[in-house]
Amino acid sequence: MTTTKVVLRFPPDLTNQPITYKLIKEYDLMVNILRGNITPMEAGMLVLELTGTKKQLDGGMEYLARLGVETQRLSKDVKWLDDRCTHCTACTSLCPTYALSVKRDTMVVSFEEAKCIACEMCVTVCPYSAMEVYF
Ligand code: SF4
Numbered sequence: 001m002t003t004t005k006v007v008l009r010f011p012p013d014l015t016n017q018p019i020t021y022k023l024i025k026e027y028d029l030m031v032n033i034l035r036g037n038i039t040p041m042e043a044g045m046l047v048l049e050l051t052g053t054k055k056q057l058d059g060g061m062e063y064l065a066r067l068g069v070e071t072q073r074l075s076k077d078v079k080w081l082d083d084r085c086t087h088c089t090a091c092t093s094l095c096p097t098y099a100l101s102v103k104r105d106t107m108v109v110s111f112e113e114a115k116c117i118a119c120e121m122c123v124t125v126c127p128y129s130a131m132e133v134y135f
């Protein structure tokens with residue numbers, strides 16, 4: 001079994017398609033939706049974590065390509081260097097998947113690696129170089 005994170009971008013005419021249902025039912029993939037932004041008649045974006053065999057993953061990716069969905073596999077690794085983090089929260093409002101978040105009562109920032117899609121927004125904005133990307 002392999003797990004991979006994929007960003008899906010699709011045009012307005014595909015926003016009503018049961019894409020995740022088909023990935024599960026027809027390609028036998030385990031699908032974890034990390035982030036979704038789908039509005040009928042507007043372009044959509046989904047960040048999925050897909051788990052399956054290579055054959056299942058290849059089949060699912062081929063299905064998406066046939067459908068006209070643009071896909072981007074994420075292979076970078078992002079690390080939070082908590083000893084450098086000052087919990088300034090500059091990154092939390094920019095993080096598209098809420099991998100970086102702040103607890104409002106304590107104002108403590110935390111990082112959930114499983115939600116990260118390696119977009120590198122936090123790396124750019126962090127004034128203390130507390131976020132690093134590994135290839
Ligand atoms: S790279 Fe940073 S901003 Fe992007 S998803 Fe990961 S933690 Fe969030």
Ligand code: SF4
Pocket residue numbers: 084085086087088089090091092100109122125126127128129130131
């Ligand atoms: S921007 Fe950097 S220092 Fe500020 S909370 Fe995020 S990781 Fe920590």
